[in-house]
Amino acid sequence: HINPFTPYWVVVSYYCFTKGAGILPDGPLDAAIGGSVLLETTKTPPETPFLVVTWSFGANNIGISTPSGENIGVNYTGRARITHSTGSLELSRLTAADSGDYGVSIIPSTGGQESGTITLRVHAPVSDVTIDPETLNLVEFNKSLRLSCNSSGSPLSFLWIKDGSEITASDRVQITDGGRLLSIVNVRRDDQGSYTCKVSNPVSTATSDPATVTVYSETNHAAGSDITMVCSADSSPPAQFTWYLNGSQLQDTGSELKLVDVNKTQSGSYSCQAFNTETLRFQISEPAASGSGLSRKWMKDDSDLILTDNMKLHDNNRVLSFTTVSRNDNGEYVCNITSSFGSRVANFSLTVNCKYCDVQLIFIVQ
Structure with a gap:
């Protein structure tokens, strides 16, 4: 069997590599690692097939195509295909090493030689x-x-x-x-x-x-005001409570924290932690709110709260309660409080580890 490619054709091509030239479109051309790319020529299929189409990558031969078939180089076997009717080249399973300058040379049936160059850039996807x-x-x-x-x-x-x-x-x-x-x-x-x-x-x-x-925004209360904050967790076994000011634990251990005749030294961020032996725990960042025209809007995990069968809002949306909570109730809860004096946000993280328990969060300002 005679190899129809190498004995009969000696093709000498000279390329001056630019971003795009000759019978290839302007480049560069971009493609993704692992993907494929089609290097299309500007040629339309002639009535008489081209005599020879050759493609190269830098100084390396990719393949040669004649009317009898194509001969693809060893380094491109299985991932390069030349469309002889147009002289286009398709490359698949691209790697970063495929980035560079490509050249094509076409000898039409009428003789002569037409060529082109293009730059391919292969990128890792975002x-x-x-x-x-x-x-x-x-x-x-x-x-x-x-x-x-x-x-x-x-x-x-x-x-x-x-x-x-x-x-x-x-x-x-x-x-x-x-x-x-x-x-x-x-x-x-x-x-x-x-x-x-x-x-x-x-x-x-x-x-x-x-x-x-x-x-x-900072919430301001007049010196001498009385403020009550309530944290409750109805559970079995009963819940225990710990209060914090600016992250430091307070001596108060009950479900209710009363600040009487407050002064400037008591300013800060108050939080409550409730837990029991079944390790139901939740933490509340408690900004007390008051004022005329008070409104409250509850959210969970950055979306409007949709009440389920085990949830209830009452006392003008001041109290959100749960019954027989499950792990589906885990998340970040936010109460947006708006009044004529401004707005505040109260938020807390709820983590449920016990099997069955009731939880209430209450904001009270006196």
């Missing part, structure tokens, strides 16, 4: 996009927000989005480290919201899960 925050809970005018966006893939471009709108740099907003780091100094209440990071490259795009930022 994946594993996450936001890494320093903290998501800040105090207005007192803290700065810093979010970093992490992702796999190359090359990467970053876009920060808040509540569906693109974030741009300003006096308070800084986007640095090639767009990966978002910083907002002296946060305000309107900086509160849902932040996402959108990462893209020439072959793919991915978006992070949202990071919900909460900005608290």
